[in-house]
Amino acid sequence: MSLPPEHAAFYLACLQRDAARLAEVGRLGLPAVVPSCPEWTVESLLRHVAQVYLHKIEILRLGARPEPWPPAGLDERDALELFEETRTAIVVALTEAGTDRPTWTFSPSDQTSGFWFRRMALETVVHRVDAELAHDVVTPVDRELALDGIDELLTLMLGGPWWEEGDTKHPVDATIRITSAGRSWTTRLDATSATVVPTAEGDVDAEVFGDPDELLLWLWGRRDLNMDQSAGDDAAVLEFRARVAECTT
Structure with a gap:
């Protein structure tokens, strides 16, 4: 590459x-x-x-x-x-x-x-x-860098081949979409996989949306999420964030 x-x-x-x-x-x-x-x-x-x-x-x-x-x-x-x-x-x-x-x-x-x-x-x-x-x-994070950071975290860190043994404390079974600045990432999670596609297609259990800066820092655990920035199953969103934390620590 x-x-x-x-x-x-x-x-x-x-x-x-x-x-x-x-x-x-x-x-x-x-x-x-x-x-x-x-x-x-x-x-x-x-x-x-x-x-x-x-x-x-x-x-x-x-x-x-x-x-x-x-x-x-x-x-x-x-x-x-x-x-x-x-x-x-x-x-x-x-x-x-x-x-x-x-x-x-x-x-x-x-x-x-x-x-x-x-x-x-x-x-x-x-x-x-x-x-x-x-x-x-x-101070703010550069908008394009923040979007790139969301993509890296979701597609590489969360979506990597790390879960095949079911080694997670958060075996959430849900589909979550992250949307920011006209881009979306849809993640299908279960105990042994996390499949991420960079689209807004299909039904989801919950969607989280906001500015790139806000979402990048939420995903990395550097800020709280205003629940007005999410729709759908709040419990699934919290479990999704906990699953992200497992692959970023």
């Missing part, structure tokens, strides 16, 4: 912008507790994102997951200094790799470096919001 150059450029621009904002918010105070990840402070959030960047830099270099991981000594580094260093390094690594280099990813259908352009842009924007929540200074 080849990522078009204009998409790669878009993801890099989003990554750079949101990483810069994350650093800016980090400087407002490292001890602040992150309400969306209450076991973290802003300092530990920055360390986490820096480590994610370092891990993907090594994947791009090796074409495989680095072992052992993580490297020693990261906890002794200044969190802001480490983050500033790695946010520059991940952009360099992606740019040098390009979009067609064979490498490990967790996508069954895309084993190229292009996969990591989108994944790193979306990783960064969600954690940028985490830091902003800690300081009550939340």
